[in-house]
Amino acid sequence: MRFRDKVFEDDWEKKEIKMQKFSFLILLHHLFGIAAITLILFQSALSLNIYVFTIWMIIGIIILFFDVTRGNKLTLNGELIFSFFFVFGTGLSILLGDFSSMFFPHSLGRIEIILFQIFTGTFLVLRYTTSLYFIEFKSHEGFYVVPTSSYSQEQLKHYQDNLILTDFERKKTSEDRLAKKWFFLLQRMLWPAVIMLILVLFAVGYALIIYFIIPDNSIAEFIVRPSLIVVAILYTILLLRTHTILPEIVDRKDDFKEDEGTSDDMGELESEIELESTI
């Protein structure tokens, strides 16, 4: 280390912005995950199938282990791994359980199953939302320096005092409140949610009509669900297509702008030529 670096380190302290060591949001995130797993475990226990129960038990332990070891490091990759475990567990429990549903319908009523599943799904969504929020606002990294010695503190203070009434005067920038940030995120998701709701309502209405006209479950199984699956696939394709098209839209608009610009230039040129001819 050079002497001057030593002097610098005495005067200024380097502060890194890292993910918070403990955050209420992380606790919530873990709690939602645990709640979802417990509900599914409870349901699988009620299904009275030892294979299904052990599978979810193992998966639950693995997820809990991941959560504990990762601690405060929330990443989207981790969340995707978490969701992969859910797909994996479901697949295994289909193989070892019943064909028609995820769990045995003999010991549980259909409405009970739906209720259990909806609650579990909601907890999962809450977990994802908290993690998305955390990654969006709490996990940015970087560093800055803070004056520590009296010399550097005075240097900074004098400098800031001299900046008063100039362009460089510094006022405290206050960050938005938590509620405001949440509101912003929800606001962004409002319109897509409405569109999705309309789609789902259409599907439900379609299903109800079929139920009323042909009161047979088998037809619903063969018509409604495949149609919804097709809708999902189509929507996925639409999303991927939109992603590829978006930059093209921007480029095309720029082209139009350039065209307008050139026409203006041409006009100016023409007027100049006219002026010259008059002179």
Add this chain to the structure above:
Amino acid sequence: MLEDRELELTKNGKGFILFGSLFVIIGLAIDSYVLIIPGIFFLMVISSTFANYLLTQKSEIEVGLRISKNYMRSRGLLAVSVQLTNNSNRQVKLKAALRFSYHFQTIDLPEQVFLQLKPQETKKLVWILIAVRRGNAEVGPIDLDIGPFQYLFKQTRRIDLVEYIKVLPQRPRINIPWKTKKELLLKMVHEFAKRVKGRGDEFFALRDYMPGDEVKHIDWYATARHDKLITKEFEDERNLHFLIYLDLGSNMFGPKFEYALSSVVELSSLIQGTNHDLAVIAYGDNVSKFIVPQLGKNELKLMLNIYDVEATGVESNFINAIKFTKSNQLLHSIAIIFSDLEGDLTNKLQGLHLLKTMGSRVIFVNFSTMDFNILASPEWAIDQAQNMAYKDIMENVFPSIVKDDYRLREKKIRQILYSIGGDYVEMKGYEDNIILSLYRLMKKYSPSQRMVQQALGR
């Protein structure tokens, strides 16, 4: 204002689409709401990012960047103000990030700031940066990340506003009073100036009146005392020509060179305030820069030129620099050489002889002392020698052979310097100062000191 837009669906975003469709399809197939609900959520998030992009892509954000100064010293502070104006009718939420070169670090505020801009609203952000390195630094460009979920769908606008700043080396730690500097200059002039007898301003001596001398110069008091005509004799003081040689060779690198450079600047700024001539010759293999600071409007600009000098990788050739001065007729000057004792020493010795033939007075400033070499040597970094005592370093890092060789070289150069009537100055480390060293040297030339020296037979 040039704008560069970047748009990318990230790996995670693609994962979200994949998992969304997988969840929904499998969930529908097996009638499992556990999968359907999160699947819809995944798709919804991605749709929201696309919708946000379509809504905000038209919104125009005007950005202005200003900095408080164009050149500064290292360890100094710089204020950067960024003004953001939302010209659209839609509220925009964004993350503004200021990019800057490695010469700076931010104080109290991170590089990225979250902002919310209402329609037609203007917000001003002020960063205060501290310069940690010297060089040609730049502030800018500015990155604006618009909208949420940047981890899924990256939507960045890079605004090409770049400001260039020259960061000079830091202020010297020793503040030498102006009185000392003036005294040093006077002493140097007194010692080195070539005097021409005859007409001038400075009184030299009294002598007998000779026919042809001007009557107005007759000293009447002395004439009365001695009872014969006695006249005053004057002398003319010519301007001194200072030539500063700065070694840019491969042996002068790192902190040692930085220190030599700042010493050159300190000395040249001292000389520049007087009516003496000054030229700085920065030489590597050949003369790479010849700077003549002048009085006037461009004075500062020329001074700043010195800071643009960088050490070259090749071994320096002192003779080439001397040849350059000879061809440019820079004779009878005071040559102050900022160099070291490493590398090819015979080259330097020959160069000093050449200087003597050109009628120059030579002052050799040696930057090759133990302190500098320790800091520049790789052993310092490897052995974590900063935690060791100085004595241990001298014993471990510097074997006795090196020390002996160093002493031999010093002896050689001292011999040559004394034979040509030059002087040898050693910079004893970072706490030493060139002005103080020269002051010490000039004290040797004071009349009383000279008497002592003569009495001792030196």
